[in-house]
Amino acid sequence: MLAAVIGAAVIFSRNSEEKHESGKPGVTSKAVKLVCSQTDYKETCEKTLAGANTTDPKKLIEAAFDATVGSITEVLKSSALLKMAATDPSTKGAFDVCDEVLENAVDDLRSSIQKVESLDGGKAKAFVADLRTRLAAVGDDQETCIDAFENTTGDTGEKMKELLKTAKEMASNGLAMVTDLTKILGSLQLSKVLGSGGGGSSGARKLMVEEYVGRRIQQVAEMKPTMVVAKDGSGEFKTIAEAIKKLPPKNNETLIVILIKAGVYAETVILPKKVNKVVLLGEGPTKTIITGNLNFAAAVNADDFIAKDLTMENTAGSEGHQAVALRVSGDQAVLFNVNIFGYQDSLYAHKYRQFYRGCTISGTIDFVFGDSLSIFQDCTFVVRKPGKNQACMVTAQGRIDIRSPGGFVLQKSRISAEPELISSTPPVKVYLGRPWKEMSRTIIMNSDIGVFVDPTGWSVWAGTFALDTCYYAEFENVGPGSGTAVRVTWKGIKKITPQIAESWTGGVAYGDDSWIKAAGVPYVPTMMKV
Structure with missing residues (x-):
């Protein structure tokens, strides 16, 4: 070559x-x-x-x-x-x-x-x-x-x-x-x-990047609301959709902060393509709640999106089949202290680059799916009780091209379960993931895996589909479900070195992580110990 x-x-x-x-x-x-x-x-x-x-x-x-x-x-x-x-x-x-x-x-x-x-x-x-x-x-x-x-x-x-x-x-x-x-x-x-x-010169370019990141961190840290949404009428808008309608059809320069005050917002929130650099800022994930029970509760199509301190949930339940709480289809999305609650297909991390920090994501079947390059740092994945005769899979990554940068990385995170799942009779089968597409790729490292995870670790999608071409790796995880002695032995199951694990940290995998630093959220660009 x-x-x-x-x-x-x-x-x-x-x-x-x-x-x-x-x-x-x-x-x-x-x-x-x-x-x-x-x-x-x-x-x-x-x-x-x-x-x-x-x-x-x-x-x-x-x-x-x-x-x-x-x-x-x-x-x-x-x-x-x-x-x-x-x-x-x-x-x-x-x-x-x-x-x-x-x-x-x-x-x-x-x-x-x-x-x-x-x-x-x-x-x-x-x-x-x-x-x-x-x-x-x-x-x-x-x-x-x-x-x-x-x-x-x-x-x-x-x-x-x-x-x-x-x-x-x-x-x-x-x-x-x-x-x-x-x-x-x-x-x-x-x-x-x-x-x-x-x-x-490289020095001049580095200085320009540092100055840009510094300005953005200051902007985000100040978080002065551009718009205020309040269900009780104390803001400019009573619904998030009303506020979004007032956004310019194209935005590439100005950071727009929409403060969403405490309340339950039963609406479908769609952030259109090219309406970039928007921040949805809640008053806390237990206070600001966006909820729906249709195909999705929220969809983000714009780039440079930030969400902080709120909950997005789909309440369709386990009988609702595919019911997305959040779909992210924009590049360089950052979510911090956000709850994403659903059942099947809760989070559709569709494409591009995404970063999740301190988020809680719950669901049953394939509840984190898509083909983005997403790093989940210090996040909690909560497995819920599914419908009758169903098994649960945390991830269903959908990479389709071997050269695609897509992949899910769970870094210093936790895979836990609701009490209803733990006490289910008969026990519910729970897996780390299964290959939705042929080149599916997921890396779990320095994370805590609960005892309820099946010892074989990973589930098939259908027959032998993608078992040779997927890329699944576990590195230095802890917890009663982290043992790899009886994991499946497909060709796609990889044993990775510390150097390879390092290549899946944000500072390396993203190529350029200045957009995360500019978001002003906690972020470690290197390996993280449990």
Whole structure:
């Protein structure tokens, strides 16, 4: 791999001195083959870039992203299948999901094109983290569209899967290009080959980051309310939804703090995409409660979201099946001292990067699921009594691409249970997790695991699905349920070293953790002892 990419870099470097060669089909074809050499779908990659007529690596990657935009847009605009699904009552809900998430995928791809255009070799680490996060989310959104048809009748879901097949391959190829090329950037410092982008000295950049983090910490620490919501009428708004309606449709600069005074708010809270940098600040998780009993109680689609000192719950109960208390679909979300209460699928940590500190999350089946890169630090996972003949799984991580940064990390946390579950007769089977998708990844380290967890540790999803391709690891955990002597022995069960465990701490796994530091919440970027 190193040889291939270095070879490509040499060709790209020569092009700056031999511009007259750049348009020749043979040279372009060779560059395309090299860029596509590390992708999983090489034929699709080469077809995508066949007419690129450039050997510039940035332009080739941009062309690949742009082609993926075109492929997804074509599905949205021209698909007879989607048009039919939009009018069929049995599939309209699934269509609405597809319409939303595929538009989000296009937005992420367009954002990725802009990032590649401004690629700075001197900022490789943060660049890789941000771009990989966006590109993995493109795949997640396409998968979410397909999943939406899972419980519908007929063969529409299978047709949708086929319709998105090429677009999914193209998205995977884009992730592969960026992951491998920028790995070389970081390890061999080929910034001169790809251009420095005028980033300035590393010392100056570090100072700028420190100044930004310092300003944000001060902003968050002060937490002066921009808006006040009070059920008793003492604020500007009586409902959270009313306050959100008054937010600007786009926000990338100003921190907006919505103080939610004590009370039970029975409403569905949706924070729209691009309404970024919003803080939902409660008066304590036992005082400020957002509650609902439909598909979800709260959904966050915006970036740079912060929630503190409140509860979000779905009261549908164990008989309500999938009933999300909170869905987070925005990047760089931080939650501190938040209760997330539900039963099945309580927390949908959908995509991008998320950080949870001092939170309590309760549920029964797959009650933490999704494909974000989420670190849960000093959190408590409470297993509740499920319905009759049901087992419980704490996690169901949904990574779909081996290069995706997605994964759940439980760090210095606790897995406990409600008394009703402990005293159940017959006993309820409880597992640490099961593989929702093929590349499911969960790491539990330095955490306390209760005695009620089944000694085998992990549950199957269906048959042998994903048992070889998942990535599950336990490292230096304590508690009566932490013994690994009789754990399942799938190929996907990993025994990790201290060095690998360290790679799953926030300071390493996120690539750039300045957004957590800027949130002003307790955070340890390194290993934490029990």
